[in-house]
Amino acid sequence: MAEAVRAGAGGITGLRRFLTEYGEAVEWDVARYWPGRSLLELYRGEMSWRELRVFLRYLPQDSATARAVRGASPEQEAWTLDRHLLAALIDAQRENTFAMVKLHGDPKKTSRLRPPDPIPRPGVEQRTKSNVIRFGGKHGSGARQLAGLFGRPAANQ
Template sequence: MAEALRPGAGGIGGLAQLLKEHGEAIEWDMARLWPGRSLLELYRGEMSWRELRVFLRYLPPDSATSRAIRGSSPDEEAWTLDRQLLASVVDAVREGTFAAVKLHGDPKKTGRLKPPRPIPRPGVEPEQKSNVIRFGGRHGSGAAQLAQVFGGRAANR
């Protein structure tokens, strides 16, 4: 892992630099993923540099060391692929439920029902602009909106 995420760094010097920069994260991962071992063993001569290198190389992507090297924010780390997919499934179920209620419900009761908003995700801005074109009523005939959509001139201007 150290070699894949840090091109150009190698050998004991590269490991020593990695320890200086991310020693606490490495210590945390060792306590969590390699019970009974400690970084102190490296300095006492009870662990070889090779053992440390092998441990670091095969750390999982969600390890503290991997997150520290990537420099990712806690929000980004919280939204893993499985959580993104789960949020997509929940959004789809909510949209399907909305559609079923809207189609099969009493129009007097479901007339003002609004579609559900998707679960907020980091890095994804919610849509502000609606693409609904309204006809008649206080909003006008909608000709100006149609002209904007199709790039023409409204007939009632």
């Protein structure tokens, strides 16, 4: 956040440019983090440019201004580090439960169980189809799957 303030020209010119681009977010943050103050005070002369610069430099990472500078989507911004860690913990617990049921359950009843899908997260690709190629049984010989994998027609087609 502070780097974005420093990236442009320094001083008042840089802050003016910053306010031109991110003014609404700054206005929101002033109202949220600085109760009783308004960004209009800057233009009335009741707030100095230095006060605004110090305020912007020390805004927290979850502030509207910091989110606007990062340019991330609202879905990505909702997934903070603690949410990612909590989802990973839940996924691990679900996988552990699946393994325990599979290992200690009746094989006739647990043979059709499939591992749980992980909780969807932004930036993490979902598992698609299984890469397992099945041979024999009701799934066929797997020749078509192998042929598709290697980009050739199956020999028996």
